[in-house]
Amino acid sequence: MSTARRVVTFEGPFRMHRGGFIESPTLAYETWGELNAARDNAVLIFTGLSPSAHATSCAEDPTPGWWEDMIGSGLPIDTDRFFVICVNSLGSCFGSTGPASVNPDTGEVYRLSFPVLTLEDVAESAWLVVKHLGIDCLHTVVGCSMGGMTGLALCVRHPDSTRAFISISSATRAMPFSIAVRSLQREMIRSDPKWKKGNYKAGKPPITGQRLARKLGMITYRSAEEWVQRFGRERSTTHARLEDQFAVEFAVESYLENHANKFTGAFDPNCYLYLSHASDLFDLAEYGGSLRAGFKRLNLERAQVIGVRTDILFPIEQQRELADGFASVCADTRFDELDCIRGHDSFLVEMDAFRPVICEFFDACPP
Amino acid sequence: MSTARRVVTFEGPFRMHRGGFIESPTLAYETWGELNAARDNAVLIFTGLSPSAHATSCAEDPTPGWWEDMIGSGLPIDTDRFFVICVNSLGSCFGSTGPASVNPDTGEVYRLSFPVLTLEDVAESAWLVVKHLGIDCLHTVVGCSMGGMTGLALCVRHPDSTRAFISISSATRAMPFSIAVRSLQREMIRSDPKWKKGNYKAGKPPITGQRLARKLGMITYRSAEEWVQRFGRERSTTHARLEDQFAVEFAVESYLENHANKFTGAFDPNCYLYLSHASDLFDLAEYGGSLRAGFKRLNLERAQVIGVRTDILFPIEQQRELADGFASVCADTRFDELDCIRGHDSFLVEMDAFRPVICEFFDACPP
Numbered sequence: 001m002s003t004a005r006r007v008v009t010f011e012g013p014f015r016m017h018r019g020g021f022i023e024s025p026t027l028a029y030e031t032w033g034e035l036n037a038a039r040d041n042a043v044l045i046f047t048g049l050s051p052s053a054h055a056t057s058c059a060e061d062p063t064p065g066w067w068e069d070m071i072g073s074g075l076p077i078d079t080d081r082f083f084v085i086c087v088n089s090l091g092s093c094f095g096s097t098g099p100a101s102v103n104p105d106t107g108e109v110y111r112l113s114f115p116v117l118t119l120e121d122v123a124e125s126a127w128l129v130v131k132h133l134g135i136d137c138l139h140t141v142v143g144c145s146m147g148g149m150t151g152l153a154l155c156v157r158h159p160d161s162t163r164a165f166i167s168i169s170s171a172t173r174a175m176p177f178s179i180a181v182r183s184l185q186r187e188m189i190r191s192d193p194k195w196k197k198g199n200y201k202a203g204k205p206p207i208t209g210q211r212l213a214r215k216l217g218m219i220t221y222r223s224a225e226e227w228v229q230r231f232g233r234e235r236s237t238t239h240a241r242l243e244d245q246f247a248v249e250f251a252v253e254s255y256l257e258n259h260a261n262k263f264t265g266a267f268d269p270n271c272y273l274y275l276s277h278a279s280d281l282f283d284l285a286e287y288g289g290s291l292r293a294g295f296k297r298l299n300l301e302r303a304q305v306i307g308v309r310t311d312i313l314f315p316i317e318q319q320r321e322l323a324d325g326f327a328s329v330c331a332d333t334r335f336d337e338l339d340c341i342r343g344h345d346s347f348l349v350e351m352d353a354f355r356p357v358i359c360e361f362f363d364a365c366p367p
Numbered sequence: 368m369s370t371a372r373r374v375v376t377f378e379g380p381f382r383m384h385r386g387g388f389i390e391s392p393t394l395a396y397e398t399w400g401e402l403n404a405a406r407d408n409a410v411l412i413f414t415g416l417s418p419s420a421h422a423t424s425c426a427e428d429p430t431p432g433w434w435e436d437m438i439g440s441g442l443p444i445d446t447d448r449f450f451v452i453c454v455n456s457l458g459s460c461f462g463s464t465g466p467a468s469v470n471p472d473t474g475e476v477y478r479l480s481f482p483v484l485t486l487e488d489v490a491e492s493a494w495l496v497v498k499h500l501g502i503d504c505l506h507t508v509v510g511c512s513m514g515g516m517t518g519l520a521l522c523v524r525h526p527d528s529t530r531a532f533i534s535i536s537s538a539t540r541a542m543p544f545s546i547a548v549r550s551l552q553r554e555m556i557r558s559d560p561k562w563k564k565g566n567y568k569a570g571k572p573p574i575t576g577q578r579l580a581r582k583l584g585m586i587t588y589r590s591a592e593e594w595v596q597r598f599g600r601e602r603s604t605t606h607a608r609l610e611d612q613f614a615v616e617f618a619v620e621s622y623l624e625n626h627a628n629k630f631t632g633a634f635d636p637n638c639y640l641y642l643s644h645a646s647d648l649f650d651l652a653e654y655g656g657s658l659r660a661g662f663k664r665l666n667l668e669r670a671q672v673i674g675v676r677t678d679i680l681f682p683i684e685q686q687r688e689l690a691d692g693f694a695s696v697c698a699d700t701r702f703d704e705l706d707c708i709r710g711h712d713s714f715l716v717e718m719d720a721f722r723p724v725i726c727e728f729f730d731a732c733p734p
Contacts, residue, residue, distance in 0.1 A: 116612050176598040176619035177591035183620045184582050186613050191575045193560060197611065208558045215551050216583065224544035224682065231543040233650060244564065245483050246553050246640055250647065252543035253550045273613055280617065283600060312679075315591060 004030050004060040005053060005095055008132050014125065018281075020115030023104050027129050028088040028095025029053050030061075032071060033079035035133070043077055043140045044130060044162070045086040046122075046147030046154075049275045050267055052094035055086040067144075069351045076358040082139060089150070090125040091117040091274045099198075099270035110270075112198035117274040119146070119282040123154035127161060138162035139365075144347055145169055145314065146275070148322075149282045152294075156287045159299035165326070166304045166361060168347050168354075169311055171318040172291055172325065173283040178313050181220050182276045185213035189269050198270050205269050211260040213272070218259050223310035223343035227252055284325075295325040302332040304361045306354065309337065311344040334361065371397050371427040372420060372462055375499050381492065385648075387482030390471050394496050395455040395462025396420045397428075399438060400446035402500070410444055410507045411497060411529070412453040413489075413514030413521075416642045417634055419461035422453040434511075436718045443725040449506060456517070457492040458484040458641045466565075466637035479565040484641040486513070486649040490520035494528060505529035506732075511714055512536050512681065513642070515689075516649045519661075523654045526666035532693070533671045533728060535714050535721075536678055538685040539658055539692065540650040545680050548587050549643045552580035556636050565637050572636050578627040580639070585626050590677035590710035594619055651692075662692040670700040671728045673721065678711040701728065 007028050013021040030053045035042060045055055047066070056065035056072055071077040071084055088096040091114070099114040106113075130138065141162045143151030148170020154161055174182075192209030194200055236254035248254055284294035303326035307319025316337060323335035336357040340346035347354050374395050380388040397420045402409060412422055414433070423432035423439055438444040438451055455463040458481070466481040473480075497505065508529045510518030515537020521528055541549075559576030561567055603621035615621050651661035670693035674686025683704060690702035703724040707713035714721050 112611060173600060175591065175600075176594035176617065177586070179600075179617050180582075180586050180594070180619050180623060183615075183617070184579065184586065184623070187582070188555070188579055190611075190613060191579065212551065212555055212558065212579070215547075215554070219544070219547050219551065224542065224679070227543035227547070233540060233542075233546075244479060244557075246557060246644060248550075250543065250546050250550070252547050256547060256551070277613060312591070 004058050006030065007095055008129060010125075010128050010132075014121075016115040017118040017120035017124070018116040022097060022110075022115065025090060025097040025125060026095070026101075027090065027097070027125055029129050030055065030058075030086050031133070032056060032058055032084045033082050035083040035135070039135055040137065040139060041082050042130070042133070042135045042138050043082045043084045043142060044126065044138050045071075045077075045084065046126065046141065046143040046150040047086065047089060048145035048147055049272070049279060050263075052092070053086045053088040054094075055084075066348065070355065070358065076355050076362060077142070078362065081362075085130065085133065087126040087129050089122045089275060091122065091271060091278065093268040093271040096125075098268070099274050100268040112270065114270070114274060116281075117278045119150045119153045119278050120157065122150045122278065123157065126150070127154060127158060130161070140164040140166060140362075142166045143168065143170055145344065146279045149173070149279065149284075152284050153282060155300065156284060156294055156297050159297060163300065164302040164304075164365070165298075165300050166306070166358065167322055167326075168306045169308055169314045169319070169344055170322070171314050172294070172322060173285065174280050175315075175318065178220075179280045181216060181313065182280055185216050186273050186276055188212040188216070189273060195269065200269065205265070207264050210264040210267075210269055210272075214260045214263040215256045218256055220313045221343060221345040223312065223341055225310055226341045226343065229341070231255065291321070291325060292328070295329050298326075298329055300326065300330045302361075302365070303327075303330045304334050304336065304357075306336045306338065306347070306357055308340045308343065308346045310341050311346070313344040371425050373397065374462055375496060377492075377495050377499075381488075383482040384485040384487035384491070385483040389464060389477075389482065392457060392464040392492060393462070393468075394457065394464070394492055396496050397422065397425075397453050398500070399423060399425055399451045400449050402450040402502070406502055407504065407506060408449050409497070409500070409502045409505050410449045410451045410509060411493065411505050412438075412444075412451065413493065413508065413510040413517040414453065414456060415512035415514055416639070416646060417630075419459070420453045420455040421461075422451075433715065437722065437725065443722050443729060444509070445729065448729075452497065452500065454493040454496050456489045456642060458489065458638060458645065460635040460638040463492075465635070466641050467635040478637055481637070481641060483648075484645045486517045486520045486645050487524065489517045489645065490524065493517070494521060494525060497528070507531040507533060507729075509533045510535065510537055512711065513646045516540070516646065516651075519651050520649060522667065523651060523661055523664045526664060530667065531669040531671075531732070532665075532667050533673070533725065534689055534693075535673045536675055536681045536686075536711055537689070538681050539661070539689060540652065541647050542682075542685065545587075546647045548583060548680065549647055552583050553640050553643055555579040555583070556640060562636065565640075567636065572632070574631050577631040577634075577636055577639075581627045581630040582623045585623055587680045588710060588712040590679065590708055592677055593708045593710065596708070598622065658688070658692060659695070662696050665693075665696055667693065667697045668699060669728075669732070670694075670697045671703065671724075672700070673703045673705065673714070673724055675705050675707045675710065675713045677708050678713070680711045
């Protein structure tokens with residue numbers, strides 16, 4: 001299979017934010033469009049927890065990316081105008097170094113010997129990629145979900161790294177409902193006897209725990225309102241009630257079953273644990289002792305916050321908090337509160353709502 | 368330990384709503400106050416999924432009940448005025464026949480050979496208890512959470528069984544978000560290798576699955592808003608991070624841990640599966656083909672619907688639907704939409720909000 005993925009290895013130890021280091025990490029990334037002569041048209045995209053760097057298709061790799069309808073010629077993140085970069089997060093398993101990678105010092109897979117991962121580490125390692133591409137200052141950082149917090153980590157630590165910031169369905173930090181959900185997802189995986197404290201055998205991952213975690217994920221990624229409209233009390237037509245009376249009966253149970261089947265196998269369980277945990281740990285208020293102080297460290301010319309009314313994982317109150325925070329330090333801040341019904345996942349599936357507001361943001365940028 | 372629990376066994380086969388029967392079921396119940404000469408002052412309380420019949424304390428059993436501050440002399444459900452009955456649901460494990468009981472026909476514990484349980488069965492068996500107590504028509508049925516649906520099952524099948532109905536944080540039927548949550552809770556238990564398709568050994572229940580299910584329960588019983596206020600990003604002080612970096616770190620994780628530890632062991636896993644499934648199955652619209660037709664079968668003089676703004680399991684839209692439905696057939700319907708922040712559990716913990724409105728309902732009843 002053809003790939004547009006590039007990799008770069010940064011020789012030497014990479015110091016981790018919470019202690020420890022990893023030796024010579026590799027980062028996978030993709031780019032679209034051309035860097036201009038002034039090197040000031042680069043847009044960096046930070047992903048949510050699970051996507052790879054393959055945000056959209058290209059000639060080299062025509063398989064659809066995770067944000068296919070957002071990035072491209074004539075699309076809101078316009079590759080005729082911008083040089084677009086997407087990095088696979090440090091700690092993930094799609095080409096970048098993570099718990100599923102071999103530790104060059106030992107020749108063994110890291111597994112739980114990988115140091116505690118934070119979004120600061122994800123941001124700093126992506127920043128190395130940006131500099132490797134010869135860019136000193138980004139035009140815009142776009143962060144979706146967890147990626148919005150990663151973007152904040154970059155901007156608060158390197159205030160001159162970007163001129164603009166778009167935060168999509170993200171937060172300044174996780175609140176207890178989201179922490180509880182993610183903690184429970186991790187416990188589902190850790191409770192699976194096949195997890196073996198991270199030492200699961202090749203081909204024998206803790207699939208049961210992963211399936212449960214994915215189902216809980218879907219419950220929090222979508223919205224009750226969407227499901228009332230979409231499923232109501234419809235019965236499943238695709239799943240037979242094989243096992244016992246408690247097996248799939250309702251359409252919504254079939255839907256979760258299908259999603260769980262798709263996801264498991266695609267993502268390394270230990271990588272998932274590390275990235276999920278990193279999402280809980282990030283807190284903008286750690287920079288200066290308060291959110292207010294954290295925002296004060298930013299140096300942005302323009303900011304946009306996009307949030308969705310039905311999001312229960314990164315709820316609309318947290319979008320308002322972000323918008324107020326950016327506005328307190330950056331006059332040119334816009335807040336788009338979208339009335340989508342698909343909850344947190346809306347930025348991936350309700351493109352007709354998201355495209356126009358992102359388009360407007362870039363259209364308003366000086367050329 | 369002294370107990371105020373009474374039991375009654377109904378000899379002969381009890382036909383189940385979805386087919387099959389159970390032989391000579393026993394029902395456990397408690398009562399408080401005195402039945403008057405006219406036998407028209409009885410209040411029947413249908414519980415949520417997990418409580419026993421011990422709704423409040425009494426001389427015989429001074430241990431606090433699950434609704435201690437609601438029922439008693441001078442309290443909203445006033446035992447000076449009413450004869451109050453609470454039945455342990457059929458299918459539960461606190462004295463009533465359920466999957467953990469011995470099948471008298473075989474001498475073996477039912478386990479999964481117990482027929483599919485519905486809230487219709489819970490209602491019909493409780494109705495037998497009411498008749499056993501010499502009561503033809505109840506003054507009021509009070510149904511909390513799942514118990515509200517059980518109450519609807521009773522009223523739609525026996526329109527003359529009660530003159531008044533109070534529905535608390537309940538619904539006409541489950542919607543997909545709640546079905547998804549409960550289905551996932553059941554899958555957590557069923558996925559635990561110790562479950563053994565319902566044949567877990569004595570003293571070796573599927574504790575891991577039960578713990579996960581209880582934690583997901585707590586996440587949906589409370590509210591994100593409460594937890595922001597209560598925990599924020601506080602760290603746990605009670606749980607050491609023993610196992611690995613993914614063990615308890617935040618206060619909210621400690622809280623879930625404590626609740627999981629309290630619940631498991633107290634409830635039989637198979638009984639939980641049956642009652643949880645029964646909650647998904649009930650649908651008032653099955654009576655006549657639509658909710659409208661279902662409501663039309665009711666024959667109530669007075670109705671009250673109490674719901675909570677922050678409830679995500681039985682959301683406020685479903686409370687409005689109930690209130691509108693009752694109002695369409697019963698002129699004397701009141702709807703109390705409470706601004707409690709503790710979500711679905713508010714009726715158990717925000718007594719200062721619930722007591723006055725229930726008090727008002729009974730105060731307005733003709734003596």
